[in-house]
Amino acid sequence: MTDQVLSALSAPGTSAGLNVPRHRRGVLRWWVLALLIAFLAFMLAPIFLALNNALKSAADYATNGPLALPTSLDFTGVVGFWDYVDFPKKLWNSLLLSACAALFGVALSLFNAYAIGIGRIKGGRVMLVILLLGIMIPQESLVYPLYYIAKSVGIYDSLFSVIIIFTVLQSIFGTYLLSAVLTSFPREILEAARVDGANRWQILWYVITPILRPTLAVLATFYFIWTWNEFLIPLVLLISNTNQTVSVALGNLSGQYVSQPTITAAASLLGILPTVIFFLIFQRTLTKGVVVGAVK
Secondary structure (H helix, E strand, O other): OHHHHHHHHOOOOOOOOOOOOHHHHHHHHHHHHHHHHHHHHHHHHHHHHHHHHHOOOHHHHHHHOOOOOOOOOOOHHHHHHHHHHOHHHHHHHHHHHHHHHHHHHHHHHHHHHHHHHHOOOOOHHHHHHHHHHHHHOOHHHHHHHHHHHHHHHOOOOOHHHHHHHHHHHHHHHHHHHHHHHHHOOOHHHHHHHHHOOOOHHHHHHHHHHHHHHHHHHHHHHHHHHHHHOOOHHHHHHOOOOOOOOHHHHHHHHHHHOOOOHHHHHHHHHHHHHHHHHHHHHOHHHHHHHHHHHHHO
């Protein structure tokens, strides 16, 4: 009798317990899908608006406004921004800065987390708290000390100085994340590696790094995008035109071409296009890293 009651309660379509009728689940799915589509349209609207106005002529924009589709394709705004800021050079600077900060930031995060989580160094928790406090400090308060230090050591107006700064700043988040993972790392695996004669570097490279590879890929993706979007520190430390990044070029553009919306739209489109392409290329890696981290 008890088995029959439990079977009836758990049967599909019953309203008893936590089960939801099928028709209600279908309606709920449609509502969720509609909300996701609306959210996607809201997020893609600025990109579509920038693309729409970047392919217009100034006369077409003045006549029909920013929301109308272009009557004919015109690349004057794209060519104007490309030539004015020397976009290939700015693109290379941003790619070099973001890639180096991502790679070095991931390596520094891994070394710090290995020392705190696996090595259990003295004062590791205190160091981790100090690093977390560093995240809370606004960048505006760090600009002058960083400017003074860069001038003192002779690396002012150099991509090398900005790479060092962002490597350290970005690694704080990674150190906290990876140290939390490595603190609960199975000690049996580490002991087995030591019994086989592996030293600390071999344990890090051959045991820990392969397991954390999806998480490290996610961190590298975040570091790249975060560094690409940085504006204040590159603006202060990179004053020469040959060293500036895309974000700084976009900021400098607003003063000269504020009355030419098609060039401004082209600048916005070319500024966000590399990060969109980068995200689409590494989307599978990012999703895989998040799913693997959740399963573990």
